[in-house]
Amino acid sequence: EIAKLPKETLALWEKYGADESDDKESFQKSFIRHVTTTLARSIYNIDNFSAYQATAHSVRDRLIKRWNETQQTHTEVDSKRVYYLSLEFLLGRSLDNALLNLGLKDNYGGGIKELGFTMEDVLEQEVDAALGNGGLGRLAACYMDSLATMDYPAWGYGLRYTYGIFQQRLKDGYQIEFPDYWLNFDNPWELPRLDVVVDVQFCGSVNRYTDEEGHERYAWEGGDTLQAIAYDVPIPGYGTKNCINIRLWSSKPKRQFDLTRFNEGQYEQAVYEQMQAENITAVLYPNDNHMVGKELRLKQQYFWVAASLFDIVRRFKKSEKPWSNFPLQVIMDKIHTHPTLAIVELQRILVDLEGIGWDEAWAIVTQTFAFTNHTILPEAMERWPVPMIQYLLPRHMQIIFDINLFFLQKVEKAIPNNRDLLAKLSIIEESTPQFVRMAHLAIVGSHRVNGVAALHSELIKQTIFKDFIQFYGESKFENKTNGITPRRWLHQANPKLSELITETLGSKNWLKNLDLLKGLKSHVNNKDFRKRWVAAKLSNKVRLADYIQKATGVTVNSNALFDVQVKRIHEYKRQFMNILGVIHRYNTLKKMTSEERACVVHRVVIFGGKAAPGYYIAKLVIKLINSVAEVVNNDNSIEDSLKVVFIPDYNVSVAEIIIPASDISQHISTAGTEASGTSNMKFVLNGGLILGTVDGANIEICEEIGDDNIFMFGNLAHQVDDLRHAHRYRSVPVDPSLQAVINDIESGQFGDSRIFAPLINTLTHGKDYYLISDDFQSYLDTQKLVDESYKDQEGWTTKSIMCSAHMGKFSSDRAIQEYADQIWEIKPVPVMTKKHI
Ligand code: H53
Known part of the structure; x- marks a missing residue:
């Protein structure tokens, strides 16, 4: 079509097309232009926040250019695309990431300084995009970074929640929740596509009819129709022009106003209905690894898959290829069971709307979907009542019955x-x-099923999906161990270490090929390198100590051992065991003489994480941590040998400060419960050691870094059933060290013990489902080993270096490469740069 345009028109596009160069002067020009035009401010009234906005808009201009070129290339090449369907994308902040991935950081840092600001202050202004709960959502964000970096033609599809994960504050040691209205100010990282609108239907009825060719057909009619509006979030790759898209849907009513009602005086009713429609994407459900059977959640799921599939099908139909080509053009990875209705929706589109026969349609559907399972916890398994689906999605329920x-x-x-x-x-x-x-529907409707770490992928075959193996055999089930992006989790979060690594290895290539970190091994005995390695850790610890001071008022010593457990608060993750261990340590320290205490390693035990608002026991764990912290931190008799802090409102940006500063981090789930874990990878990549159970990706980390460099303990997954059985039927005595700690709590050492009774009950009367008693002694013994090892600072430094050096496997680039080659069957599509047209 372009060819038909007059030459003069083309020449104009060439001449005036956005030429957003990457040098310092172009940035400064565009910064000032955005201050004066986009923000309508002047040099007299510009603060750090406006400077952030102007910088963000300048970067956005450059992102959009790359994003456009990427979309044009993908349309032209029209090769198979992967669609990553995830209800959560926990992106965190975007500015620093975009600056680094686009290679603009140095020029812009210098540029902004000359304009009177510092990059650090400007970066601090951004609020997190917190559209996720924890591991699942952050994994999606890491995978998008890798897909973009590796030039894959990929799209993410999710929901644009008006409220992200709640903000956590503490009051008297209890968690309280505040809404996260993250869109308060304009969001420069999204492109509203008000022209991309999809109708989504709910309720109504199904009518049977015979078509012109005499075939029996079904029509889903009536009910309510809402609209999904697209907001596009560009995701730039590192060191490439490729900039992919996450399309987030926002809901709105189809009619702005019911005029009849309005005229009849039912103004409130009309507005109410409008609000109902907007409610669908109002809030992210704040539960991680736990299903809540709310109708609104089911509506969210269908709203999201219906809009996304409509979009994907529309894109496919433009190519005018036959339907049999659909699986050659489209692969959709279902991130957990949340988008499982997409299977049913695609079958409905093909059979009811496109008139394709059931079997042919079903073959297309199953070839199109792959299913990644992220948990085996029974409480996280999604089950929806048939009557609820029947009411909201009557035709889908029929199709599910037929599929079954x-x-x-x-x-x-x-x-x-x-x-x-x-x-x-x-x-x-x-x-x-x-x-x-x-989960059953997801397995039956997908051609491949995978778990997210070796142990987890084995366990799903032996437990929750065992019966499916009888029918399908093993070949449908496989493993794809999770990964994390080294761009955000080392380069961005730990600039000092990143710089040292780059200098030592002689290039930045490790950022795209993490296996190159192995090259650090030959420097492990180099004095200067070791000194700088230690200095980088110390400066990260100082940075964290400052943050702790600001966030909690507690002063901690950066020379102490920093012991970190940050993740969602959940019984299976056993923060409870950690704090019980802290009480044991505290009371041991109290019994020591000053001379004895002089020999112990000082520790700062750091906790962070949110509990689901309705998760009573998890919230009590937070209260216990804070009660213990209160007593320990104010007890001068132990002479700073122990400090305990709970950092409020743990999120991606806070993680970026905490992770590089840890000496040891705890990943201590009951064996067999943590599917993978990904923060374990982030800590080790940053030269932090881990104390962990034989669970999830800890096992593979241990294989890679060697068991000298990791502290593993506890019972194994295959022992768990028997141990639980023993608790249930034989009432095993509580471990004596644990009993002593329970007694301390019950004596009122940490405040009114009645508050903690329900928590203690989970150990005593509640049959200790997460086996704290069984693992407690080996936990304490291993903690002692950690202390001993830390005393040998040289030995510790060697371990720290060896840890990072062996983390190549855990790059999300490796994980994405495996998905692309072995499940999705997609190929990279390098972006062709064009001049402005
Ligand atoms: O997914 C992570 C795993 C982690 C697992 C987590 C997860 C959620 O955060 C929420 C729901 C769910 O089913 C699983 O707990 O072990 O690392 C990414 O795979």
């Missing part, structure tokens, strides 16, 4: 006369009411 019927017929044919197996595999749980088991 045909699937069970196949099972019956392959393994006849096994009613028990049929009941176990069925997508429908035959209870009252019936439930739809989303």
Whole structure:
């Protein structure tokens, strides 16, 4: 079409097209232009926040240019794209990341200084985009960074929640929640696409009819229609022109106003309905690894998959390829069971709207989807009541029943006369009411299923999906160990260490090929290198100590051992065991003489993490941590040998300060419960050691870095069932060291002990489901080993260097490469740079 334009028009586009260069002067020009035009301010009234906005807008201009070129290239090449469907994208801040990935940081840092600001102050102004709860959401963000960096044609699809994960504050040691209205100011990192609007239908009824060719067809009619509006979030790759897109949907009513109602005087009713529609994307559900069966959540899920599929199908149809090509053009990875309705929606589109026969449609659907499972916790398994789906999505419920019927017929044919197996595999749980088991639907509707760490991928085959192996065999199930992006989690979060690594290895290539970190091994005995390694850690600890002072008022000594556990507060993650261990340490210190205490390693125990607002026991753990901190931190008799802090409102930006500063971090879930964990990888990559159980990715980290460089303890996954059984039926005595700690709490050492009774009950009367008693002694013993090792500072430094050097495997680039080659079957598409048209 461009070819048809007159030459003069093309010449104008050439001449005036956005020429956003990357040098310092161009940045300064664009900064000043944004201050005066976009922000309508002047040199007289510009503060750090305005400086942030103007910088962000200048970067955004450059991002958009790359983003446009990427989209144009992908349209022209039209190769297979991967669509990453995730209800959570925990992106954190964008400015620093964009500056580094685009290679603008140095020029812009210098440029902004000359304009009277510092880059540090400007970066501090940005609020986190916190559209996720924890590991799952942050993994999605890391994967988008890798997909962009490796030039893959990829899209993310999610929801644009008006409120992200709540802000956590502390009052009297208790968590209180505040809404996270992150869109208070304009958000320069999104491009509203008000022209990309999709209708999404709910409720109504299904009518059967016969089409012109005499085929029986179904039409879903009536009900309510809402609209999904697209907001695009550009994700720049590192050291490439590629800039991919996350499309987030926001809900709004189809009609702005019900005029009849309005005229009839029912103004409030009309506005109410408008609000109902906007409610769908109002808030991120604040539960991590826990299903809450709220109707609104189901509506969110369908709203999101319906809008995304419409968009994907529309893009495919533009190419005018036959439907059989759909799986050659499109692969969708379902991030956990949240988008499972997409399977049903695609089948509905193909059968009801496109008139394709059931079997042909089903073959297309199953080839199009892959399913990544992220947990085996029973409370996180999604099940929806059949009547709820029937009411909201009547046609989908019929399709689910049909999918189940045909699937069970196949099972019956392959393994006849096994009613028990049929009941176990069925997508429908035959209870009252019936439930739809989303994980079963996800397995049946996908051609591949994978877990997220080696142990987890084995466990899903042995436990929750065991019965499916009987039918499918093992080949449908595989492992893709998680990864993290070294760009954000080392280069950006730990500039001093990043600089040292680059200098030592002679180039920045390690940022795109993390295996190159192995090159650090040959420098492990180099005195100067070691000195700088230690200095980088210390300066990160000083930075964290400052932050702790500001956030909690507690003064900590940067020379102490920093012991960190930051993650969602959950019983299976056992922050409770950590704080019980702290009480044991405290009371041991109290019994020591001053001389004895002079020989112990000083510790700062740092906690951080949010508890789901309705998770009573997790919230009590926070209260206990703070009560212990209060007593310990004010006890002069232990002479600063122990400090305990709970850093409020743990989020991505806070993680960027905490992780580089840790000496040891704790990943101490009950064996078999943490699917992978990803912060473990971040800590070790930054030269922090870990204290962990034999669980999730800890196991593979240990394999890579060697067991000399990690502190592992506790019972193994295969022992868990027997141990639980023993607790349940034989009432095993509580471990004596643990009993002593329980007694301390019950004596009122940390305030009114009645407050903590429900928590203590989980150990005593509650059968200790997470096996704290069974692991407690080995936990304490291993903590002693940590102290001993830390006394040998030289030895510790060697371990720290060896840790980082062996972390190549845990780059999200490796993980994405494996997904791309082995599951998604997609190829990189390098972006072709064009002049302005
Ligand atoms: O997903 C992470 C894992 C981690 C796992 C986490 C997760 C959530 O954050 C929420 C729901 C869910 O099913 C799983 O707990 O072990 O590392 C990324 O795979």
